[in-house]
Amino acid sequence: MSRISTAELSRYLLTGIITRRGCLRARTPLRAGGVAVANRTFIHTAHTAATATASPTSTPAVPFRKQLKDQNKALKASGNKKKKNADNQTVPGWELTVGIEIHAQLNTSYKLFSPATTSFQDTPNRHVALFDLAVPGSQPLFQSESLIPAVRAALALGCTIQPVSRFDRKHYFHWDQPSGYQITQYYEPFARRGRVTLYPRDGIAAADGDRIDIEIERVQLEQDTAKTTAMPGNVHWLDFNRVGVPLIEIITKPQIHHPATAAALVRKIQMLLASVDACVSGMEAGGLRADINVSVRRVADDGSPMGPLGTRTEIKNLSSFKAVEDAIIAERDRQIAVLEAGGVVEGETRGWSLGSTETRRLRGKEGEVDYRYMPDPDLGPLVISNNLVSRLAGSMGVLPDEEINDLVDTYGLSTKDAMSLVTLDDGARVQYFYNVLDAMEERLGLGSNSEPASEQRHAQLAANWCLHELGKLTELSSDLAMTPEGECRVPSSELAAILAHLHRKEITAKVAKELLWAVFRGEIAPNGVTQAIESGNLWFQELSEEEYAELADRVVQGEDKVLSEFLRFKQGKAKAYPQGKLMFLVGKMMRAGVEQRMDPSSAERVMRARLESVYLPAIEAS
Structure with a gap:
């Protein structure tokens, strides 16, 4: 034109x-x-x-949910049942190789090369500077505050910060890039040679063993593009608020050989970026996107590769951890099918849609020549002083792996609960847990290291409530409004007061849950938990040992068949203790007694003691 x-x-x-x-x-x-x-x-x-x-004959758009349902129906009708991902990590005779490129939006107030503010929720096209739209004569002005989260992210990934780096232009023409090029760091990135260690708790494939180290080749600064929203009828809406938002691109070496491990790496990197407050948001909110490079090659019977790495294809813009794993499996299987049929895998860029069973071709794969990389003539070198790097490294705080180990070793939490605390609310949930624990120990007169991890029952109680009971509040109500300081709509001091009473067995779990809801709804005045218990006469008046024993004697009447299971174990005729039968009897006790005066653990203890000292000797004597 x-x-x-x-x-x-x-x-x-x-x-x-x-x-x-x-x-x-x-x-x-x-x-x-x-x-x-x-x-x-x-x-x-x-x-x-x-x-x-305007075309009266155009086909109406099919709702996405209906498309997914139709796909599932067609899959069931074909009789081809999809394998579970856990059982689909390898294909005999083939080796999968994966490299990952992750784009993460940095936590900054301004764009990378303009003073326009970064905005993700405001009205579209309201925060756009002249340079963002490539208005002729406008010049890039590097916003130095972008360095802070970028360097923190690189340090969290174990990278070496380069004292001098430079910006380059990556040329391509698309509607989401007004200037016709993207400013990035192709030749001299600001960080190199990092490493991320993954463990089984991170969700790696079983074949990767107890740990696997994935090397980070480089981390580079670059601009984001405009946000494109596809509408029905091949219409695309553009929001230029996102143009120029600072990104880091994290590029790994092709060292991953299992789809689950690739998804685990993306999840781990998101957790690391959140722990140092470097990333705006995670995959679920669009603040982190992954491009996956996939190739396959044949292997011999002993597992050794036959030939060099295969031709790689790139799957663009994956926006969930499940999509990463599913897309890799689908592309691996497609490439293997092509090669087994005698075909050739083409280097190309492919796409993936939620609910798909196969990747789709987008375009031929561009190379360095296609992008015509060149140094940006409007930007000088980026110089990062050792003093800045040292200061940021010294203020990093505890990284996730160290914190998870501490939660498990010091407080006796399960690995799953420890990981959930660290990852929820961008790390604010674990701070809330510490706040609750400190206030609870003060009320109980305990020190955090006064007991071994196995005896830290109060810490385990606090973790359970901070995760599960607090989570139930949001299922039927609004958000917790968790702050980075670890406070929310349920103040940590109020939850600590409830848990201190529960730990001392001064109230029941049912009463504790009712008090939690009351605090959440604002029905209890600040520091008013104890007064609410007093005014409602909610104190737990537990049965005596004699009353528990009398109740146990009553519920075992007519349960000769159940009691015989315990006798068989005592005589060595059964390998495992019949715990299920014991809990059956405890359940009968709980139903037969007054709920407000009974503790399940006390009921279990008394029932177990009566079995060993009274009921079984009586059966043997008869």
């Missing part, structure tokens, strides 16, 4: 007025004051508004 004049280009970029001539067409010219551009509708060159919306 003919060259667009500067005046025409300015009208397009600043006011949204698009000429009817040329390759872009708009339904209605929309205007906005100043540099910000109003909500605009862009139609790709191949599809005009008339074609997209």
